[in-house]
Amino acid sequence: MGLQEYFAQLGRGVDLVAECSGLSAPDLEKMGASAQDAAELISLHTIYFGPTPYTGKQRSAVNAARRNGHTLSTLHHIESFTRRVKEQRAAWNLRVELCATPSEQVTAVARRRLRELRVPRTYCERAMLRQHPNGLATLTVTGNGLDMADAFRTIDQQHPGKSFIARMLGKAGPAARTRVTTMAVLKLEDYGTIMRREGDDVMVRTTSGAVTTGAQLVERACANEGLITIISRTHGPVDLYRCERFASTKQRTM
Template identity: 35%
Template sequence: MNLNHYLQAHAAPGLALVNECVGKKVADFLQPGVQAARVYDMFRLRDVYFGDTTQPGLQAKARQALQETGHSVDTLLLIETSVKSWVKTKPRKAWELRVKLCQAPAGEIKKLTREAKAQPSEGPAEGVKATFRDEQNASVTVTASPLKIADLMGKIRAINADNPLAGFFSLVEGEHTAQAPQVATNVIIDLDELTEIAAGEGDDIVLKLTNGGRMTGAELVQRKLAEFGFVTLVHPLEGPVNAYRTSRFANSKQRLMLDAENPKCAWPDCRVPAEDCQYHHIQSWFNGGYTNVANLVTLCEYHNRVNEDSGPANTRGKMIRVKGKTAWQPPWGGQPI
């Protein structure tokens, strides 16, 4: 075989070649001079496009697309690499992306993959679900927008902060006929966003609330600010109130500003709202650290406990500040996150 034959073979439509594996075994193709890894790749593709699946409709759609685009085996393997992270956790989304990539020109596959995975997840659908267990407590799960859930939790805590379950039942059983007062939370608005909101262009601006909720700039305009209690304008360069060594605990103004800086626990991927968090000294209080906003960071109880206060961050990592912004120093070194 010369180079031209080799290149032509690698550019051949891959689906027809994969179809030849249907009804065959790997051993049928393992011959001297044949790369075993290549054979296993072909059978992996056979299972994807001709094997059992929970999404037969999307599988058929993908096969139809490949008959039209004629993607090579190498391109099919690239598609599988692109959807790999979703195959187990989001099987339907993996198939939807696979179909989209099968329909696209080969040169656009990487770009389309980046775009698809950059889109924020919509999360579970809104609704109420009850789960009953034999001889055990049952559960009710309420799924709604972050703002609705934050409002609900604010009402429950206002009724009974020490026992949220009792507050919940008081609310749903109508023991509180008047609307329960909401806990004052903090709306965080960057100065450049405020300009757009004031101009009536806030539809696409998503604002964070320290009770875990989110709302658009347009929704902020529609609601009374008194429902939230505070609005903090965050300037990217200015620093706030200091207490130095006069108190170990952050004062109310500092807590407001810290919650505005980090509306949830600052540890990477933690979703605990700031109002349920603690205020951690980056340089520990016992080692002379000041109770200044520049030395404080919002952390949930768990991450406040595991953060490595002193010495190198070689086990769980630690919170630091880089150019005034909070960051996590991973235990394996490298750039802070």
């Protein structure tokens, strides 16, 4: 058989596969096929002409492959994609579509469909440790995105392992954690007028006539944690308070 005839036979694609009906791989090897070629031909025959619950799709794939003149190599290429799909109906749908696709477009169409079929990966909190032969180990931790970002920023990229362990064991000082703080503005004239500054605070006469400190005024006016700035139209920014439960020195110590 000359090269021209050999390539012409390979170009017969599904028709060449159909001729394997009733033959086994050893039978093909006796005819001169290599063990690999024989196994691949029998595999293709099983797919395109063997028993299957999807006979309609099988017929459509064979007709489409014949119509497009797909060669044996194209059929092998198509199967390299369809075998990545575990669910059989989905695999047959992909096979039919690729058989109906011109050979030069098979790769692009297959990759696009495989991306669409890929189930999005789900993540959950977990920790994994992988030991390496050289004495090092890799710790992989999945957790809250903001917490992980804060932890990552504390790592010295020149010495990631040592700095991470030191931080985890509390040997590297306070963690560089990002904190979001609310800043609220309290307009003084809505509550009273400044009487005088006393120590680190201001004394305010409220609209009801009562005298109170700026801290007490803020504590009454705002219940949420955050930063409160008292601003006066006349005096501008007056003072800044952290809005939280005000504890005595002894209470803080306890």
